[in-house]
Amino acid sequence: MLVTSPQPDRRLRVVDAAESFEARAAAAVARARAWLPPVDESVFDCYLGHVVEQVEPTSEADPVAILASLICFAGVHLGRDPHVRAGDDRHPLLVWPLIIGHTNDGKKGSSWSAAKRIIAEADLDFTTANIKSGLTSGEGLAQRFALADDADPDAPPRDLRLLAFENEWGGVMAKMKREGNSLAHILRAAWEGGDLSTLTVSARIAPESHVGILAHITPGEFRSKLSDADMAGGTYNRFLPLAVAWSKALPDSTGADPGLVLSLAAGLADRLDSGGRLGALEIAEDAREQWRELYLEFNTDTHHPKVSQFVSRALPYCKRIAGIHAALDGATAITARHLSAAAALVRYSIDSARAVFTNDQEAGKLLAWIAEAGPAGRTRDEIRVSYCHKHKDKAEEVKHLLAELIGTGRIALGKRPTASGKGRAPEIYTAVQVPRGG
Structure with missing residues (x-):
C-alpha cells in the first residue's frame, strides 16, 4: 500500500496569502495617508457628499478629492445667476480646488475619473464643450470670453462657463513665471467672475466670465515652484488647497456600477437645472448666529505666514461652498447644515495648507x-x-x-x-x- 505524506491544505495557503495581502495593503495605505490632517465627517453631510459616499467604495481615490471635483463642476455648471454676497462684493459660486497629493499614492487622477463619470452622464454636452485643459497665458484665457468686433447685440446669451482641468499644475506655474505672462493677473480677475479684458497690443474686450479651475500637483513640486512673490500677489489665496492620498487598495475594482452612475447623474442633472435658476442666496435666519461665529473664526489669523496668505479667503470660500450646497438642494437660503458642511471643508483646507508647508x-x-x-x-x-x-x-x-x-x-x-x-x-x-x- 502506497503511503503519502500529508500535504498542506491548499485552501489554507490561499487564505494566508489573502490575509497577507490585506495586511500589507492596509499598511501601505496607512503610510500614504500619514501626512493628512483629520477631516470632520460633516464635510460629507450634503447632497454631493452623499453622492460621493455611494461611489467611493469602488474607488481608490480620496473621497475629499472626489467631493471637491464635484463641487468645482457644480459651481461652474450652475452659472452666473445663483450667487452670494460679501459686503458690497458679488461672489459667483466658483470654487478652485488645488488637489495636493504624492505622485504614486495620491490617486489624484482616480478622483477625477470617479467624478467625471457622473459629470459626463449628467451633461455630456457641457463635458465636451466646457471642460478644457491647457492654460498658458492670460490673453489666451481672455480670448475665450472676448466679444467679437461685429457681435450681434440681439444674439442669444453666450455660454460663459469654463472648467479648466489641469492635472499638471506645476507646468502652469512655470508658465506664469515667464516674463510678460499675464495669466496670474487674469486668474485673479476670473475668480471674481468678472472682466478679463486686456489692454495689450492685441487688446480684448471680455466683460464677463465664469471660470472654475481644478488643479492637481504634488506637495514637493508646489513648494519648490511657489515663490514669496506668488503668495504676495494673491493668486494662490484664490485656491482651496486639499491634501489627499490613496484611500484603499482595490486591485480588482472596475469602478462604480454603471446603473448607479446613471441614477446619480440623473439626480445631479435635475438639481443643476433647478439650482441654476436661483438668484442671490442669503443666510437663513436660523443660521445667522452660526455664520457670525464662522465670521470670527475665519477672520482670525493664527497661522504660519505662508499658510495665512494661502487661506486668507477662507470666509468667502465658506459662503461660496455653502451656496453650492444650497443651490443643489433648491434652497433659496443657506441653512445651518449647508454652512456646517462648507466650514468643515474650509477647515480641512486650512489644515492641508499647514501640512503642505511643514516637512x-x-x-x-x-x-x-x-x-x-x-x-x-x-x-x-x-x-x-x-x-x-x-x-x-x-x-x-x-x-x-x-x-x-x-x-x-x-x-x-x-x-x-x-x-x-x-x-x-x-x-x-x-x-x-x-x-x-x-
Whole structure:
C-alpha cells in the first residue's frame, strides 16, 4: 500500500496569502495617508457628499478629492445667476480646488475619473464643450470670453462657463513665471467672475466670465515652484488647497456600477437645472448666529505666514461652498447644515495648507513610527533615543514636528502610568486614526 505524506491544505495557503495581502495593503495605505490632517465627517453631510459616499467604495481615490471635483463642476455648471454676497462684493459660486497629493499614492487622477463619470452622464454636452485643459497665458484665457468686433447685440446669451482641468499644475506655474505672462493677473480677475479684458497690443474686450479651475500637483513640486512673490500677489489665496492620498487598495475594482452612475447623474442633472435658476442666496435666519461665529473664526489669523496668505479667503470660500450646497438642494437660503458642511471643508483646507508647508515627508515618517506602537504609543524618551538616536539637531526638528502633529490632531499627547503606580507618569504620544476622507 502506497503511503503519502500529508500535504498542506491548499485552501489554507490561499487564505494566508489573502490575509497577507490585506495586511500589507492596509499598511501601505496607512503610510500614504500619514501626512493628512483629520477631516470632520460633516464635510460629507450634503447632497454631493452623499453622492460621493455611494461611489467611493469602488474607488481608490480620496473621497475629499472626489467631493471637491464635484463641487468645482457644480459651481461652474450652475452659472452666473445663483450667487452670494460679501459686503458690497458679488461672489459667483466658483470654487478652485488645488488637489495636493504624492505622485504614486495620491490617486489624484482616480478622483477625477470617479467624478467625471457622473459629470459626463449628467451633461455630456457641457463635458465636451466646457471642460478644457491647457492654460498658458492670460490673453489666451481672455480670448475665450472676448466679444467679437461685429457681435450681434440681439444674439442669444453666450455660454460663459469654463472648467479648466489641469492635472499638471506645476507646468502652469512655470508658465506664469515667464516674463510678460499675464495669466496670474487674469486668474485673479476670473475668480471674481468678472472682466478679463486686456489692454495689450492685441487688446480684448471680455466683460464677463465664469471660470472654475481644478488643479492637481504634488506637495514637493508646489513648494519648490511657489515663490514669496506668488503668495504676495494673491493668486494662490484664490485656491482651496486639499491634501489627499490613496484611500484603499482595490486591485480588482472596475469602478462604480454603471446603473448607479446613471441614477446619480440623473439626480445631479435635475438639481443643476433647478439650482441654476436661483438668484442671490442669503443666510437663513436660523443660521445667522452660526455664520457670525464662522465670521470670527475665519477672520482670525493664527497661522504660519505662508499658510495665512494661502487661506486668507477662507470666509468667502465658506459662503461660496455653502451656496453650492444650497443651490443643489433648491434652497433659496443657506441653512445651518449647508454652512456646517462648507466650514468643515474650509477647515480641512486650512489644515492641508499647514501640512503642505511643514516637512510632510518627515512628519509622515514620524507619525507612521508612532502609529506602529498602537495604543501603547511612544514616550518622549523613546523618541529621543530610538527615533532621533540622541542627535540634538534631529531632536529639535522632531520637537517642532510633534507640536505640528498635535496641533493638526494627528497625534494625541497623554500620560502613561508607571508600573508601580508611583512616581511621575511619562508623557506618551499616540497616533490618532485618520478617517476615510482625511
